[in-house]
Amino acid sequence: MLVTGIKSMPVYRPLQFDDSGKVHLAVARGAGGDALRRLAGAARACKVLYAAEAGADLTQAVRAGSADVTVAASTAALLQQLGHALASLPMGLRFYAAGDEDFLAEVSRVAELHGLDSAEMQCECVAPGARRVHCVHCRTCNTAVSGAIAPCAGCGRKLLVRDHYSRRLAAFMGVMADAETPGAA
Structure with missing residues (x-):
């Protein structure tokens, strides 16, 4: 049983497009692709990095939302691509992540290493019990x-x-x- 009000606990919410950003980058793994489909419908332009599970491919569904989609072969490859992308993107970036809690922790750590703070990141956990x-x-x-x-x-x-x-x-x-x-x- 989780106790509410603990400051150290991560906060997850459904992803919502943030118009105040100049550049948008979204990452997801597995079932997090559903959150990216929702986001892509609201986004003007967004770069997407996705690590598929069990051969799932979200490329066509997200491209319909005017997104630049890269499907990574693995989570490790996605994290490497994320590091390269964050190193080259300008200020005003809005970062979106969707997946299980392990994945969110990994991508948040990479984002923080590249100078993003919590105000610039949104995370949606798709496996809340694990x-x-x-x-x-x-x-x-x-x-x-x-x-x-x-x-x-x-x-x-x-x-x-x-x-x-x-x-x-x-x-x-x-x-x-x-x-x-x-x-x-």
């Missing part, structure tokens, strides 16, 4: 965790998933759930 959890014991990042207690893929401990989100690690914190039990460690 979280990335960092084990404080073995430092493994566990992906797609949906419960309050989950096994760590690195050390096997049962982790209690806290509502604290680390922006540096792009993950929620997981601590040993039964630490008081003798022999549990």
Whole structure:
């Protein structure tokens, strides 16, 4: 159960085109393509980077919305292309991202490294139940965790998933759930 009002928690909202920007860049992975289709319908001109999953291709659907679309072979390739694009785009950029929480954390980190702040970025999470959890014991990042207690893929401990989100690690914190039990460690 997530507690509301925690300042460290990321805030996700449906993407909305921001007319105040001079240049627009949108990225998505997998099911985040649906959010880009909506955005492309409202956008005047927007550069789009998309990492398809399972052979899905959003190119034609987004191009109808006057977007310049590049479909990356993988998330790693998309992140590399994103870095190159952000290095060359001028001030006044508006950045849009859609995908699961892991993807949003990765692209937000790249955007922040290139000087974008939260006022210039919008993120829409398309898999709201799945979280990335960092084990404080073995430092493994566990992906797609949906419960309050989950096994760590690195050390096997049962982790209690806290509502604290680390922006540096792009993950929620997981601590040993039964630490008081003798022999549990």
